[in-house]
Each structure stands twice: as C-alpha cells, then as structure tokens.
Amino acid sequence: MVRGRISRLSVHDVRFPTSLEGHGSDAMVSHTDPDYSAAYVVLETDAEDGLKGCGLTFTLGKGTEVVVCAVNALAPHVLSKDLGDIVGDFRGFYRQLTSDGQLRWIGPEKGAVHLATAAVLNAVWDLWAKQEGKPLWKLLVDMDPRTLLSCIDFRYITDVLTEEEAYEILQKGQVGKKEREEQMRTQGYPAYTTSCAWLGYPDATLTQLCSEALKDGWTRFKVKVGADLQDDIRRCRLIRHMIGPEKTLMMDANQRWDVPEAVEWMAKLAEFKPLWIEEPTSPDDILGHAAISKCHNRVIFKQLLQAKALQFLQIDSCRLGSVNENLSVLLMAKKFGIPVCPHAGGVGLCELVQHLIIFDFISVSASLKDRMCEYVDHLHEHFKYPVVIRKACYMPPQDAGYSTEMKEESVRQHQYPDGEVWKELLAAQGN
Amino acid sequence: MVRGRISRLSVHDVRFPTSLEGHGSDAMVSHTDPDYSAAYVVLETDAEDGLKGCGLTFTLGKGTEVVVCAVNALAPHVLSKDLGDIVGDFRGFYRQLTSDGQLRWIGPEKGAVHLATAAVLNAVWDLWAKQEGKPLWKLLVDMDPRTLLSCIDFRYITDVLTEEEAYEILQKGQVGKKEREEQMRTQGYPAYTTSCAWLGYPDATLTQLCSEALKDGWTRFKVKVGADLQDDIRRCRLIRHMIGPEKTLMMDANQRWDVPEAVEWMAKLAEFKPLWIEEPTSPDDILGHAAISKCHNRVIFKQLLQAKALQFLQIDSCRLGSVNENLSVLLMAKKFGIPVCPHAGGVGLCELVQHLIIFDFISVSASLKDRMCEYVDHLHEHFKYPVVIRKACYMPPQDAGYSTEMKEESVRQHQYPDGEVWKELLAAQGN
Known part of the structure; x- marks a missing residue:
C-alpha cells in the first residue's frame, strides 16, 4: 500500500509573534513571553x-x-x-532514531532531540495516513492489533506492560468499536477550553471571554494559576461565580511550585x-x-x-515520540484505569492530538467518563485542515493525514528570521 | 575580588575520532561507536x-x-x-539560564539545553577560580557557607532539603576541615579504573590491561556488561580471577535492560x-x-x-547544571547518608569532577567509606592541566581554575568538521 523512498527532508523554524499580543511590544525585546513556534518538517518521496x-x-x-x-x-x-521499510518495522525505526549511539x-x-524525533515521526505518520487516504485516527482504528503493536517500543516499560497484555487490551477494544466510531462521527469528543483564563488577562477580558464561551456551549474551563495567590483567589472566584457550581473547573500551575508550596497554595484554592x-x-x-x-x-x-501519582494523564502529541510513544502511554493508562485528558493548544497541538484521543476512545479506553481534550482557540488559521469544534466537542477529522500540514503562505511568512513578518518586526525593533 | 565584564563567548565543536580505535575505520562510516567530543566554551572579559x-x-x-x-x-x-554580578547572585543567574521563558x-x-547550561556555567566557575588564583576545589572549600549556598537553586528540592538544613551540614563540615585538606594533599582521593574492561576488548587485551593496572596499584575495577550474557560471564570470571576475591569489582550495564531483564541478568552475574x-x-x-x-x-x-532507589550516587560534572547543581546533590546525598562515587571519563570529566569530590570530602561528607571516583585513562593529553593520579588516587589540582582548559592546538585540530584531523578523515572517507 505505502510507496516511495524519502527523497527530501526540509525543516523550518516557524514562529508566531504571540508575545506581542496583549503585552505591548516591549515584551518582544526582553523575550520573557512565549512566541508560539514550531520546528516544522516536510518529507517528500520519489513516488x-x-x-x-x-x-x-x-x-x-x-x-x-x-x-x-x-x-x-x-x-x-x-x-x-x-x-514501506520504515512503517514495516516501525518499532525498529523508532529505536534507530531514539538510540543512535552518538x-x-x-x-x-x-x-531537544526528543522533540526533533517527534517532529520527524509526526511527518512519517502524516505521510502514511495520506497514502492510505485516511485521517490518522481512522488509520489507527482500522489497523490490526499486531501491526499497531509493532509500532511501539516496549523497552523500559515491560515491567508494567508486556506486548501480550497490550494485545489483550486491543482485542477487548474491538467489541463495540463500530458503535463508538459512529458516536464520534455524530457527537465528537468532549473538549474543555483554556482560552478564557490566561494569567496575563485583566478581569474584564476574563469575564467577557468566559461569558462568550458559556454562550457557545462550553461547560469545562481551565484557569492558569501560581503567580500570585491573592490574584488567583480573585480570578478563580470570578470564574466559579460565572460558570456556577455544576460546571467543571481545572487549574494549571505550570510547574511554579515546590512541593510544600503546592500543598499550601492548593489548600487555599x-x-x-x-x-x-x-x-x-x-x-x-x-x-x-x-x-x-x-x-x-x-x-x-x-x-x-x-506510584499512583496522578489521577488524570495528559498526553502531548509533540513532546512524546510521536504516535508511537503515545500509543504505549494510552495502553498503560488503560491498564491502570486512569483517564487520559490530552494537552493541546500551542501550534497545532489540537490538530494532532484529537486523532490520538479519538482513536483511544474507539479502540482502547471505550469510555468518556472523566475524559476531555484541551482546546485553545489559537493559530488554527495557519493549518490546512484546522480542527472543527461543534458544541464544545472535537469533530473527527475527515481529511487524509494527521492534520499536521500548515499553509505554505503561513510557513513562508513566519519563518524565523527571514520571513516577512519577522523581517518587519526585527527591523522595527532595530529602530 | 572578581573583575571584568564578559566581552566574548566562543563555542567550539571539538571531536576526537575515538570510534576508529580498535574497531576499524568502517565504524566511522556507520557512526555506531562514539567519537568522544565536547561543546567547548571560552569566556573572555574586558579585565x-x-x-x-x-x-x-x-x-x-x-x-x-x-x-x-x-x-x-x-x-x-x-x-x-x-x-561580579553573575557570581554575586549566582542562584539568580542559574535560574535565569534554566528558566528562560522560551x-x-x-x-x-x-x-541539549541543560548540557549547554553546564558548559557555560563550567566556564564561569573556571574564570572565577582563576581570578581568585585557586583551584576550584579550594575556592569551594574556602568559601563561607552562606556564599556557597547562594550559588544553589533550591527550587523543587525544598521538600527534602531546605537552605537551613544545608547550612547546618556545611557548618558541621567545618570541623576537621584542615586535617582533611592535608589528607587530600598527601594521599589524594581514591579512584577506580574503567580502562581495562570495555565491551569491545578481546580477552587478551583485557588480561593485559588488567595485569598492568594491578602492577600500577589499582584495587578497584569496573567492567562493562549487558550486551551478551555468556560473554559477560566469561569476562567477569576472567577479571575476578585476575584481581582475586578481595579487590573491588563494579559492573556497568549502560541502560541496556528492562527491569525484569535486569533482575534476571544480575542474578547470573x-x-x-x-x-x-x-x-x-x-x-x-x-x-x-x-x-x-x-x-x-x-x-x-x-x-x-x-525512594531509597540507589545505594551509591554518581554525580557528573557535565550533565548536571555545573558546580551549582552538583552542590545541591552532594548536600542531599550527605543528608541521606548515601556515598557519592562520581562518574568520569569521556572528555575532561576526570579533570572536572575531581574538584567536586575533593571538596565533598573536605567540606561535606568528611568520609571516604565506600567512596571512590571513576578514572579512565583517555584524552588527558589535550588538557592544559591534566589529572595527576598517584597510587590509584587523584591528587588535588594545584593550578588555578577548574582544570577545564584545553590546549589551543588540540581544539584547533579537532574542531568538527574544519579542523585538520577531521578534514583528513572526511576526505579519506569520501574516497
């Protein structure tokens, strides 16, 4: 089915000047705020x-x-x-990339090297899915369990999950698969929004965004905390008041605390x-x-x-080693009965991770209990196949591939430092 | 005391073609064996x-x-x-490097980014020690405890070690310090050798190197294992037979096993x-x-x-964030009563880590029980202040600095890919 030899790999440094938004241009000079960016890989074949x-x-x-x-x-x-050789021995190929002797x-x-591995392998999966004419989630759902397992490197995890156990999980996942696929196609996968309550937002913005989100049907909200306790208390009170006692609120401290500090702070929230x-x-x-x-x-x-150290597990399509490593984590989460609630946002994370979590529901977890996928309304316009959200749910992608493809124009304009957007910004900064 | 503003930072990609040794030139083509290398940073000031x-x-x-x-x-x-600003608020500077928002x-x-942090900070420590006219270990030994603690970022470790606890450890370490410094100067810090038993060596080489090491007074030996069980059994038997039942043997599996595999394999060894x-x-x-x-x-x-998951703790001068982060680990090891046995070898690791472990003995652990520092007889000729081993012990460096300085000629010849050594090798490979 798959065809061609990889004839070209190009990689682009694509940056969106998000540090400018809402923070004034001086933020760029000091570079304390993030410019959402991506290392973007394009593979071509001789097919x-x-x-x-x-x-x-x-x-x-x-x-x-x-x-x-x-x-x-x-x-x-x-x-x-x-x-064909790559995906025919995908475990071997994964091992080759992650275990290069030097x-x-x-x-x-x-x-950095694992992030690079993710970018390269994400491109391989996109190419494979495109050649098969299927969105990635469907490629995974239709793949027979043995082939799927042959993509996973079980090294260092066999003490909790052997290949045979993983096979049994996938076999059990076959039951009711058609119905769950249909359910996804009609209702989508539940999402939660992080777009309302970033740390930098003034209360007025927060109120406005939150009320718009409620109108759009959102029922699950995440708020960023951890910089200032009194500020956190005020903002959490404001949001909880707006959304009412029944809707779901999550908090994200972005690694700001030591352990004793976290315990103290959380008691207050x-x-x-x-x-x-x-x-x-x-x-x-x-x-x-x-x-x-x-x-x-x-x-x-x-x-x-x-260690039973988490109650929810958050995969990331671009920090782990692509689909391959995420599959192993989804299977371990299933074994331990821990709900997976993917991390998304950034550049393209929503586009990619929806495939993984939809596959998880159809073929692995078979449950939506306590499960939802993060959504951030940001930078989707740069993608050729942007996510579709309906009634606060991710609707399964229909186009072939992994939804990873960016618009050529977006890539060209935002290349750092030679794209038009950056040439202008850097020139302005130089003045 | 310290002076000057950093006026220049240059960084060199220095590689030694060690993959060629004992493995034939085809190893270089496939690049499966390591070429011992370094990212080498030089800081200049306007002083x-x-x-x-x-x-x-x-x-x-x-x-x-x-x-x-x-x-x-x-x-x-x-x-x-x-x-002066850097070392005057070294904790802040460390935090700045490791917590850059982007x-x-x-x-x-x-x-990669933490390795880079180590290279940069190692250069700062070398410069500081040179300006003070002391070898790094002596700079640390003479530093008052509060200043020393101000170099450490306690973030994420306060649940096991607070700054006050660390202060008490250092205060206790003052007792008998002079005597221990004198002991180091006369007897040195005990070392063990890894030079005899690399995986690739044939039995004859192993026998010869081991018998030479015994003649040179070595009493502690490390053997690499993990590739082939029968091979390991044969090599371990050979070495144990040569060194006798009383001398010390360590094994290094270099991350080759899964947990169940490790348990099984080790039972056999x-x-x-x-x-x-x-x-x-x-x-x-x-x-x-x-x-x-x-x-x-x-x-x-x-x-x-x-987790009480280790019985010995192995610091590394170039993988952790320089002296700063190693200090925090030495102090935690002291609190938990775990002996530190540093990792060395590679390029310059022996040169650097001897400073840390000699400081540890004089000012922190105050003990040599179950303690020794790895030694590999490799590439020292490229360093301006190479380690001095006497009777299988590291003798405390006398020259000012962190022993990090390489010979200019070595750097020039081994720069990749433009140094003479590599130009020749790459040309030969092209033919």
Whole structure:
C-alpha cells in the first residue's frame, strides 16, 4: 500500500509573534513571553503521487533553532529510506532514531532531540495516513492489533506492560468499536477550553471571554494559576461565580511550585472545587505527586502510574515520540484505569492530538467518563485542515493525514528570521 | 575580588575520532561507536588580567552541533554581564539560564539545553577560580557557607532539603576541615579504573590491561556488561580471577535492560560479587531501582534518594547544571547518608569532577567509606592541566581554575568538521 523512498527532508523554524499580543511590544525585546513556534518538517518521496508528509513539534520561540538543528542531525536516518521499510518495522525505526549511539547522549528520549524525533515521526505518520487516504485516527482504528503493536517500543516499560497484555487490551477494544466510531462521527469528543483564563488577562477580558464561551456551549474551563495567590483567589472566584457550581473547573500551575508550596497554595484554592491541579511542580518530580502532568517520555508516565501519582494523564502529541510513544502511554493508562485528558493548544497541538484521543476512545479506553481534550482557540488559521469544534466537542477529522500540514503562505511568512513578518518586526525593533 | 565584564563567548565543536580505535575505520562510516567530543566554551572579559574562563560539556560526536546551537541560544544571558554580578547572585543567574521563558520549553533542565547550561556555567566557575588564583576545589572549600549556598537553586528540592538544613551540614563540615585538606594533599582521593574492561576488548587485551593496572596499584575495577550474557560471564570470571576475591569489582550495564531483564541478568552475574550495578535500565526510571545512576538533574536525584532507589550516587560534572547543581546533590546525598562515587571519563570529566569530590570530602561528607571516583585513562593529553593520579588516587589540582582548559592546538585540530584531523578523515572517507 505505502510507496516511495524519502527523497527530501526540509525543516523550518516557524514562529508566531504571540508575545506581542496583549503585552505591548516591549515584551518582544526582553523575550520573557512565549512566541508560539514550531520546528516544522516536510518529507517528500520519489513516488508519483506527489504526497508530502508534514510534521511538527511545538516550541516557544527561542530554542526552535536548536530543535531544527536536532532534526538535521536525525535526517540521515530518514533520507533514502523506503517508506514501506520504515512503517514495516516501525518499532525498529523508532529505536534507530531514539538510540543512535552518538545522539542518544544528548537525550536520551528527552529535550531537544526528543522533540526533533517527534517532529520527524509526526511527518512519517502524516505521510502514511495520506497514502492510505485516511485521517490518522481512522488509520489507527482500522489497523490490526499486531501491526499497531509493532509500532511501539516496549523497552523500559515491560515491567508494567508486556506486548501480550497490550494485545489483550486491543482485542477487548474491538467489541463495540463500530458503535463508538459512529458516536464520534455524530457527537465528537468532549473538549474543555483554556482560552478564557490566561494569567496575563485583566478581569474584564476574563469575564467577557468566559461569558462568550458559556454562550457557545462550553461547560469545562481551565484557569492558569501560581503567580500570585491573592490574584488567583480573585480570578478563580470570578470564574466559579460565572460558570456556577455544576460546571467543571481545572487549574494549571505550570510547574511554579515546590512541593510544600503546592500543598499550601492548593489548600487555599480548594474552595473553588477544581477537578485537577495540573503541573504543580517539576515535571521530573514523580514522587511530588502531580494530579496531572505533561511528561517527556513513556518511562516517566510509567512511574507516575506505578506510584499512583496522578489521577488524570495528559498526553502531548509533540513532546512524546510521536504516535508511537503515545500509543504505549494510552495502553498503560488503560491498564491502570486512569483517564487520559490530552494537552493541546500551542501550534497545532489540537490538530494532532484529537486523532490520538479519538482513536483511544474507539479502540482502547471505550469510555468518556472523566475524559476531555484541551482546546485553545489559537493559530488554527495557519493549518490546512484546522480542527472543527461543534458544541464544545472535537469533530473527527475527515481529511487524509494527521492534520499536521500548515499553509505554505503561513510557513513562508513566519519563518524565523527571514520571513516577512519577522523581517518587519526585527527591523522595527532595530529602530 | 572578581573583575571584568564578559566581552566574548566562543563555542567550539571539538571531536576526537575515538570510534576508529580498535574497531576499524568502517565504524566511522556507520557512526555506531562514539567519537568522544565536547561543546567547548571560552569566556573572555574586558579585565586587564587577560584570564579566560573555559568550560565544556561532554558529548559523543553527532549532536555536539545541537549543544553548540543551544550554547549560542544561551549566550545573550551571559554577554555584557559583569562577572561580579553573575557570581554575586549566582542562584539568580542559574535560574535565569534554566528558566528562560522560551528556551525552558525544550528542557527544562534536561537534554541539549541543560548540557549547554553546564558548559557555560563550567566556564564561569573556571574564570572565577582563576581570578581568585585557586583551584576550584579550594575556592569551594574556602568559601563561607552562606556564599556557597547562594550559588544553589533550591527550587523543587525544598521538600527534602531546605537552605537551613544545608547550612547546618556545611557548618558541621567545618570541623576537621584542615586535617582533611592535608589528607587530600598527601594521599589524594581514591579512584577506580574503567580502562581495562570495555565491551569491545578481546580477552587478551583485557588480561593485559588488567595485569598492568594491578602492577600500577589499582584495587578497584569496573567492567562493562549487558550486551551478551555468556560473554559477560566469561569476562567477569576472567577479571575476578585476575584481581582475586578481595579487590573491588563494579559492573556497568549502560541502560541496556528492562527491569525484569535486569533482575534476571544480575542474578547470573552475582557470583562475581559486584559492589554495584550501574544503570541497569532507563535513567528516567526512578522506580526501576538502579543501584547507581547518572541523572540529568537534582530533581531526579532527589527522588532516587527519597525512594531509597540507589545505594551509591554518581554525580557528573557535565550533565548536571555545573558546580551549582552538583552542590545541591552532594548536600542531599550527605543528608541521606548515601556515598557519592562520581562518574568520569569521556572528555575532561576526570579533570572536572575531581574538584567536586575533593571538596565533598573536605567540606561535606568528611568520609571516604565506600567512596571512590571513576578514572579512565583517555584524552588527558589535550588538557592544559591534566589529572595527576598517584597510587590509584587523584591528587588535588594545584593550578588555578577548574582544570577545564584545553590546549589551543588540540581544539584547533579537532574542531568538527574544519579542523585538520577531521578534514583528513572526511576526505579519506569520501574516497
């Protein structure tokens, strides 16, 4: 089915000047606020279909060039390879990228080199799905369990999940699959919004965005906390008052606290009844008992599950090693009975992760209980196949691929530092 | 005391073609074996003394360019800064480097960006020690406890070690300090050798190197294991037979196993009475209970100590965030009563880490029980102030600085890809 040899890998440093929004142009000079960015990979083959595989990993501005550099270091593993050979032994290919005898040292499976791995593999998955003429979630749903498992590197996780156990989970997931696929197509996957309550927003903005979101049918809201306790109390009270006692409120501390500080702070915010506290402390702190945490690889997730240190699990399509590593985490979460609530936002994270969570519902978890996928209304206009939200739910993508493809014009204009947008901004900054 | 403003930061991609040794030139083509390398940073100031700060982080060949790129991303935090301001608020400066709002995303405090942080900060410490006219270990030993603590970022570790507890540890360490410094100067710090038993060596080489090491007075040996069980049994039997039952044998599996595999394998090697098993599994696997482990930051070490998951703790001068982060780990190890046995070898790791462990003995642990520092006889000739080993002990460095400075000629010849050594090799490879 798959065809062609990888003939070209190009990688772009694409940055959106989001630090300018709402913070004045001086924010850019000091570069304290993020410029939402991506290392964006395009794979071409020598096949006649002319299909390209697009992949990305999300970054925050500075440092994107480091990830681009890491993608180039991985390129020799991809170039001239037959796509059939890659996906025919996807576990082997994954292992090759993550275990390169020399590159491994600067990870392994973490930091810039793992983000680069995600960008490259996301492009491979996009290409595969496009060649099969299916959206990625459907490619995964239709894949027979053995083939699907052959994409996963079980190294370092066999003490909690063997390949045979994973096979049994997927076999059980076959029951009722058609019905769940139909349910997704008609109702979509429940989402929650983070767009209303960023730290920088004044109360008036917060009130306005929240009231608009309520009108649009949103019932689950996330608020950023952790910079100033009195400020947090005021903002949480405001939001809880607006949404009422029945709707769902989550909090995200973005790693701001030490463990004792987190305990103290959260006691003060408990009255606003948050469903979870996201990243109260260092993402490396397994024993720090995060309620929900973004992690950099399956080994960290494994331990969070073993240590019963989280009540919700948050996958990320661009921080873990692409679909391959996310599959292993979805299967471990199923084994431990922990609901997965994906992280999204940034650049393209919503576009990508919807595929994974829709697959999870249809083929793995078979449940929507306590489950929802983050949504942020940001930068979707730069994607060729942007997410479709209906009644606060993600509607399953229909187009072939992984929804990773950006508009050529957007990429060209936002390339750093030579795209038009940046040329102008940097010139203005120079004046 | 300190003086000058940082006027220049240069960074070099320095690679030694170690993959060629003992493996034939085809190893280079496939690049499966490591080329011991470093991202090498040189800081210059506008002070009249003309002193330069040199720092490095160790890498394995490919990927060094990624770390170089990350160093350049950090450079704006260093350039034009007054050295007095940097070391006067070293905790703040450390935090600035590791918590840059944008760069943080591609770490945080791990992978390429953390290695780059180490290289930059190692150069700052070298410069500081040179300006004070002391070897780094002596700078640390003479520093008053409060100043020393002001170099440490306690974020994410206050649940196990507060600044006050650290202060008490250092205060207690004052007792008997003079005597211990004298002991170091006369007898040195005990070392163990890894030079005899690399995986690739044939038995004859192993026998010869081991017999030479015994003649040179070595009493502690480390053997690499994990590729093939029968092979390991044969090699361990050979070495244990040569060194006799009383001398110390350690094993290093270099992350090759899953947890169940490690348990099975080690049962088979137990008869050779290893003191420890190093890195049996993923370095991220805290709950996988490594006996000894190289870790990427203080948060991982904290948990290994909390979980009682290690019996020995292995610091690394170039993987952690320089002296600053290593100080926090030495203090936590003291609190938990776990002996520190530093990792060394590579490029310059012996040169650097000897300073840390000698300081640890004099001012923190005050004990040599179950303690020793790794030694590998490799690439010291490229350093201006190479380690001095006497009777299998590290003798305290006498020259000012952190022993990080490489010979200019070595740097020039081994720069990748433009140095003479690489020009020739790459040309030969092209033919």
